[in-house]
Amino acid sequence: MSAFRPVARRELQAAPGANTSIEAPTYGRELAQAYDAVMAEAAWPSLSRGLARALSRAPVAAAADIGCGSGRVLQWLAARGHSPLFGVDRSAAMLHLSGRRLDRRRVRLMQQDIRALALPQPVELITCTFATLNYLVDDAALARALAAVARNLRPGGLFVADYIPWLDDQAPPSTHHQLVSARGRRSAWRTRLDPQRGLSETRIAFQGGVVERHVQRHRRPAEMKAALAAAGLTPVSAFALGPGGPSPWRMLVARRDAGRRGDVRHG
Numbered sequence: 001m002s003a004f005r006p007v008a009r010r011e012l013q014a015a016p017g018a019n020t021s022i023e024a025p026t027y028g029r030e031l032a033q034a035y036d037a038v039m040a041e042a043a044w045p046s047l048s049r050g051l052a053r054a055l056s057r058a059p060v061a062a063a064a065d066i067g068c069g070s071g072r073v074l075q076w077l078a079a080r081g082h083s084p085l086f087g088v089d090r091s092a093a094m095l096h097l098s099g100r101r102l103d104r105r106r107v108r109l110m111q112q113d114i115r116a117l118a119l120p121q122p123v124e125l126i127t128c129t130f131a132t133l134n135y136l137v138d139d140a141a142l143a144r145a146l147a148a149v150a151r152n153l154r155p156g157g158l159f160v161a162d163y164i165p166w167l168d169d170q171a172p173p174s175t176h177h178q179l180v181s182a183r184g185r186r187s188a189w190r191t192r193l194d195p196q197r198g199l200s201e202t203r204i205a206f207q208g209g210v211v212e213r214h215v216q217r218h219r220r221p222a223e224m225k226a227a228l229a230a231a232g233l234t235p236v237s238a239f240a241l242g243p244g245g246p247s248p249w250r251m252l253v254a255r256r257d258a259g260r261r262g263d264v265r266h267g
């Protein structure tokens with residue numbers, strides 16, 4: 001049984017083994033498993049409804065999911081008939097979970113950073129879900145990733161992504177604690193929100209001593225729109241995703257402009 005529950009500060013301080021090592025890169029084995037069992041599971045009903053809405057009129061063709069994590073979106077795209085299908089993530093542990101979930105004859109998994117995305121061929125659809133874009137903290141990192149998305153999409157192709165925007169920038173900084181248990185392993189999560197800077201930092205400490213630190217940037221919808229446009233991706237629609245995931249949580253759909261300069265040749 002996996003569950004979130006609020007946790008008192010004193011419980012976190014007493015967590016055995018906390019803060020004894022830093023596992024790099026992020027989404028190491030412990031977090032990949034907890035993420036898949038708890039977060040991805042809870043968010044999936046809303047996320048899959050959002051994908052169905054975003055892609056209701058999209059052709060079934062070559063596609064890639066970037067920041068694919070444990071492979072739920074790839075599994076959904078495979079069932080929809082997308083082929084060829086590519087999954088990209090920088091975490092080896094996440095790719096391992098994806099590989100266990102998917103039919104490897106139908107999905108090719110690649111370990112890449114999305115800022116330097118290089119698919120074997122251009123595709124008609126690129127998806128990027130569950131706040132992966134929020135990991136691009138600097139504006140330059142977001143610009144590089146979106147330019148890479150545009151380079152790897154065919155003209156007219158779709159980019160479908162979700163992100164956690166920042167809406168309330170007047171709120172003072174705050175700290176939130178959660179205890180997560182998944183597959184018999186417990187971890188203590190401490191999230192610091194800094195609304196005025198649009199940043200959040202989550203420190204995740206596992207019982208065995210592994211600690212991960214995740215920093216995410218929260219941009220306003222207008223900033224996301226401008227970043228998409230600068231990369232040659234024209235916003236088509238945007239809508240709120242439902243409960244089960246972070247709140248607020250938005251999905252956006254953008255189309256790659258036709259005839260953009262700087263296209264790469266795919267061999």
Ligand SMILES: C[S@@+](CC[C@H](N)C(=O)[O-])C[C@H]1O[C@@H](n2cnc3c(N)ncnc32)[C@H](O)[C@@H]1O
Nearest residue numbers: 067068069089090091094113114129130132135
């Ligand atoms: C919150 S998880 C989302 C996983 C999956 N998209 C889902 O919907 O369940 C974020 C994923 O993005 C990956 N990621 C973050 N930054 C990345 C980057 N710059 N390049 C490649 N993968 C990245 C992480 O390794 C992780 O698997």
